[in-house]
Amino acid sequence: MGMPDAEGHGPSDGLPDLPPEWGRVVVPDDASALAEEARQVRRELRQARRPAAGRRRPAGAAWPSVGLPVLVLLVALLVTLTGLAAVTWPRSSRSGGAPTVLPYPTAPVGPLPALDLVGPDDAPVPLRSLLPAMIVLVDACSCAEQVSTAAAAAPPGVTVVTVTEDRTAASATAPGVRPLADPAGGLRSYLHLSAHPGTAAALLVDRQGTLVRMVPELGPVADYRDDLARLAG
Structure with missing residues (x-):
């Protein structure tokens, strides 16, 4: 069964139930009366199909923020580099291992001083x-x-x-x-x-x-x- 419209009128015969928030729906006898609304709908559809790069930002509107995705990417990169450093960083020798041997300095080549x-x-x-x-x-x-x-x-x-x-x-x-x-x-x-x-x-x-x-x-x-x-x- 249909429901009354926003002003309490009952549903028109043959029409499906409409959401009450639409208010009263009036269907004109002459379709040309809807020409302006049709042009407005077509204009909105064309704007929706335009590439994002070609759109103009309406006055007072802001582009979507990219700060959060960039922050997430930086955190992931930092975690990856930290893990790589932990794997490749030289570790101290464990007990029982061979001691670290430091090379002797290279001796100067030439005559010794007159000591x-x-x-x-x-x-x-x-x-x-x-x-x-x-x-x-x-x-x-x-x-x-x-x-x-x-x-x-x-x-x-x-x-x-x-x-x-x-x-x-x-x-x-x-x-x-x-x-x-x-x-x-x-x-x-x-x-x-x-x-x-x-x-x-x-x-x-x-x-x-x-x-x-x-x-x-x-x-x-x-x-x-x-x-x-x-x-x-």
């Missing part, structure tokens, strides 16, 4: 007067066995010298070894070489005073035998 070392009698000994030489820095480790092995392998004419910063420790450690002291630490300062406990560094210097090789940790003689033999040339 004066100190003998057991506190007399100055020019470094250049000992060349060619194998100079072993023993202030962090006496390493008597390694020093003795080096002295036995040194060819004639090559001096094996042990150097420490403590004058009182400058004493012979093996036959054929000359103990000297470097109280000012001039050699280590020139080489930028710090002492590592339990190790002895060795310098192989030719007769021109050129440092041909630095052995950061004195070990088996096979590691430096060839260079030691060339010093006598």
Whole structure:
């Protein structure tokens, strides 16, 4: 059954029920009376079909805000980068793993400075007067066995010298070894070489005073035998 219109009138015969909020619906006898309304409807339909880029923003109207989508995209990007950094970031070694080994600094190539070392009698000994030489820095480790092995392998004419910063420790450690002291630490300062406990560094210097090789940790003689033999040339 039809319902009364907004003014209480009953439904017209043959017409379906209409929403009450439409109010009273009047159907004119002449269809030309609806021409203006038809033009208005067609104009609204054409405007609705136009591309969004071609539309003009009505006065006082604002474009839809894009701030929220951009914010969501930035948050997602930040989360992705944080997860990637957590996966690729280097982690500290766990207990029981191998310790981190830092490389020794590269020794300068060229003539050693004209330093004066100190003998057991506190007399100055020019470094250049000992060349060619194998100079072993023993202030962090006496390493008597390694020093003795080096002295036995040194060819004639090559001096094996042990150097420490403590004058009182400058004493012979093996036959054929000359103990000297470097109280000012001039050699280590020139080489930028710090002492590592339990190790002895060795310098192989030719007769021109050129440092041909630095052995950061004195070990088996096979590691430096060839260079030691060339010093006598």
